[in-house]
Amino acid sequence: MPLSDTALLRFLNSVHPYDSLPPVELRELAPKFHLIEAPAGTQVYTLGENLDGLYLVHTGEVEVTDENGIPVSNLGPRNSFGERGLTRGGRAVTSAVTTTDSLLLLLPAADFHGLMASQPKVARFFDRRRPGSPANNTLATMRVADIMSRPPVTCPVEQTCQGAAQLMRDQNISSVCVTQHDQLKGILTTRDLTSKLLAQGWPATTPVADVMSRDPLTLSPSALGSEVLQMMMEHGIGHIPVVQGDALVGIVTQTDLTRFQAVNSGELVLTIARATSVEDMARATAEIPRLLVQLVAAGNRHEVVTRLITDIADSVTRRMLALAEKTLGPPPVPYLWLACGSQGRREQTGVTDQDNCLILADGLAPGDDAYFAQLAKIVCDGLHHCGYIYCPGDMMATNARWRQPVHIWRSYFRNWIARPDPEAQMLASVMFDLRPIGGDHSLYGDLQGETLGAARQNSIFTAHMVANSLKHQPPLGLLRGLATIRSGEHRNTLDMKHNGVVPVVDLGRIYALTGAIHSVNTRARLEAAAATGLLSPAGAQDLLDAYDLIAQTRLEHQAQQIRSGEMPDNYLAPSDLSDLERSHLRDAFVVVKTMQSAVGYGRRLLS
Structure with missing residues (x-):
């Protein structure tokens, strides 16, 4: 059914980049859009045909496929498609078909090109959306x-x-x-x-x-x-x-x-696997900043980049454990080295410290801990030498508190869940991101399942964990602005870690807790929450898109710093972004804030 002029204007004003247009120009643009009713299964266009213009989804869903018929996008309301073909000769470079009854808006090709020529913000938006040369399908990035x-x-x-x-x-x-x-x-x-x-x-x-x-x-x-x-x-x-x-x-x-090459990360892993000293490994890890720049420049998604970088940390850790055992001899009882924090979640970037612990088999004899204290020191000192600095909060296996037999770890989790005071909330948040790295993995399997089950059944603990997760807020200011740090060394910047990715990491952990999801990676947790119904399809997609934009912006910031010869950090000046980039980033923060509010409302119901 047709849209009224008022409804069309309201819709366009809710869509990037049209919301950046002055009201008068938006009113002039709106009548140029043609309304197309497209039942499910309508072939909007096929590869190679001349495009009529730019398409915008008002309602429904559209599947875009490549030359091999493989889906590359599933688009919903407010998504545009067809711009790549329009800017590359006017012929479609993909195919598009509606998967549900849809209502599409078509901006004719001539009007689209006129808009691109007259509105720099619109041109920047579609230039940003058009990918350049695709990243090479190397072994490093293939599934x-x-x-x-x-x-x-x-x-x-x-x-x-x-x-x-x-x-x-x-x-x-x-x-x-x-x-x-x-x-x-x-x-x-x-x-x-x-x-x-x-x-x-x-x-x-x-x-x-x-x-x-x-x-x-x-x-x-x-x-x-x-x-x-x-x-x-x-x-x-x-x-x-x-x-x-x-x-x-x-x-x-x-x-x-043999069909694939993992040139950079593969070479580093191979060097580490063959290393006979800490110095050999340190020379390899010194190449991580260059690797990050190359991976980001190749167009790899943030979760691929961080996973490859984390793989190197895992290899260093396991090699350190092997060298420690060679020095100390066989361990007196089985053990398991685990990582938490960003390494545990496989989300390491160019800035990281170490967070780790040891789970020891029950039956430890008096004096046996001396062996594991030495092992922990060798590994943690080695990691520090390789650039994984000591944890400022001493969350490391060198701390006897985090080097205990299974039954002690079981009591830790049991007590944190039973008495969720502020310290328990903080420690539980860290320890719910544990991932085995080296040793006897069976020491953790039952413990993880038991802990998730017990935590899920304790509504008071869950409510406290939710409250703890809401302490990190997106940097939203008044009047559609961004709230920057007000003073100190990082004045007028955004903390893209604590106010950027951490709020989403915390949300992912809460979904894992309430849904007994075993994954520790944030994106995997969000996807699992959607699959199990904890998140609605629309809410999950919004949150995933927001997380992707925030995490990608953080990585690109670090890569740019490395290219400029600076040490990478998490502090981004909004002035380094275009108006459109700032607008997109703020919208992503709004999505995260909205999801936090929803989780917080659920906590109040549990309390």
Whole structure:
């Protein structure tokens, strides 16, 4: 049904960049838009055809696909599309089809070009939206799902080694996954056959269960290719099964990796994996700022950049642990080194300190802690030497409080949940971001599940955690302004960490707590909250978009500082942004503030 002039003006005034136009010019522009009713399944345009103009979604949804028919965008109200084709000769570079009954607004091509020529703010907006050369699809940024061999070749545990060898010969592969009732039990490689079966003189009829590598290291389809490379290099393996939940869905081998190159982060991980001293690792980590600049300049999304940078920290930590054990000898009991903070969430940038702890197996004998105190000192000192500075709050395994047996950790969490005083809230916030790095991962599995379950059932604790999470507020001022720091060294800047990404990190943690979500990465938590219904689809998309803009702006700021020869920090001067960039950033902060208000309202209901 047609829109009234008043409704059309109100709508355009709520959409960037039209809300930046003077009222008189917006009133002149509005009648130029044509209204198009497009039922679900309407082909708006196809790749290569001449475009009639710029499209703007008023209601409904539109799917945009590339030349291979792969979806690249799912657009909703207030999203524009078609501008790339209009600015590249007038032919569509994608295809677009409505997925629901939709109402579209079309600004004819001539009017679009006239608007771009006469309104610099509009031109800057669409120039910013048009991506330049796409980032290279390197191993570092590819998902495992795009690299792995599917389906994996399998054999049952009862199979003989001769039968498995014949299967590998016939399939021209160097490994086979061993399953029982569709569950992965192990992996058998040609190296297993030579180093175990042939070298020991065992008969060819030996069951594969006696020769295979049991409980092999695995990855999920959503893992990055860099994690494949890191795992292979650190553990000296060439085959990694890929599992989704309990299901085996693929395998990645060294042969699969020959199609990809992880030039920068891969080289650093390899150097670290082979390092024999702290100095070797420090030389590698000194390249992280240059890596950050290159990754940002290549157009990689913030979650890819931070994950690659965190992978390097993980590799350094594990190598430090190996060197410490070489110095001290085998540990007296099993242990698990965990990271929290940004490393735990896989969100490290160019500015970071270390936050870590140790979980020790129960049954620690008197005097055993001396070994782990030395191990913690070696690792934490080494991390500091490599640029991961000591935690100002002493949240490190060198502090005996954070180096305890499992039963003590269980009591920590139990007491924090039962008596949520301010310190308990702060500590619980930090410790809910724990992620195992090196050692016996089983020491944490049950503890994490128990803690999430207990926390979710305690409404008083949850309410206190929500209140604690609202202490970090987006930097919103009056009259559509941004509230900058008023005094001190960073006067007139925005703290893009504590007032930027941290409010979203805190929201993600609350959703994980209330939904018993095991992920610790913020974006993964938000996506899981949407999938489980904790967030509405629209609310989740708004919050994800806001988080992406805030986090990306922070990374770009740090990259620019590094390029300028400065030390990267989290303090961004709004004057360094264009009017449009400031407007977008403020809108993102408004979304975060709105979601905080919603969470806060829920807390009051629980109290």
